[in-house]
Amino acid sequence: MVNETLAAEVLANTVPDDKIRDEKETAPRTGRRSTATRMPAAERRRQILDVAIEAFARSGYHDASMNAIAREAGVTKPVLYQHFASKHELFELLLAETGDHLLRAIETASHEETPRERVEAGFRAFFHFFEDRPSAFTVLYGAGLATEPEFRRDVRRVRDTFAEHLTGLVGNRNHDEALALAAGINGLSEGMIRHWMHEGRTRPADEMAALAARLAWGGVESLI
Structure with missing residues (x-):
């Protein structure tokens, strides 16, 4: 049954697709502090998921970039990658x-x-x-x-x-x-x-x- 167990399984078994340009992106290393408004991790994660589903529905999987999702969510890419290691993982979740x-x-x-x-x-x-x-x-x-x-x-x-x-x-x-x-x-x-x-x-x-x-x-x- 598709439930929390499946969501956990998805996270455990996700393998990024190297053929997809966004999957080649890794969490950027930076010493700069995020300028995004601070909020609890769970709330931030929920915000990103809500933005992401709209982006995928509007642009499709391949054309919805992590850059655009981060921008629409009002976070930096390092913050986005703290929550989701790849676009593949984000979409499967x-x-x-x-x-x-x-x-x-x-x-x-x-x-x-x-x-x-x-x-x-x-x-x-x-x-x-x-x-x-x-x-x-x-x-x-x-x-x-x-x-x-x-x-x-x-x-x-x-x-x-x-x-x-x-x-x-x-x-x-x-x-x-x-x-x-x-x-x-x-x-x-x-x-x-x-x-x-x-x-x-x-x-x-x-x-x-x-x-x-x-x-x-x-x-x-x-x-x-």
């Missing part, structure tokens, strides 16, 4: 964090009484999550980022975990049925969120969630 936040958002669905209500609540949380965080949608589903070879596995893991979680809300299924249902939910949710976001979110999130749940439940009923 954002993927893990975004997936974790998405799963947290749909966990409330498990409190509904019936399987169908739980599925609809899960889709409702899914659509509202990306409505509130359009940059997270671009990171997980944007063609320019989601298909980057070095991140494809991580993006797929986030999407698969979401589908598996939503499938679990339906109730007990045998292995083959669960796999088929998860694949169907994955394709359905991805297709609908792409269409909705690209069309400017003209329909309410709750309406999209209800439609997705009806379509998904049709697949569930075919297995009953």
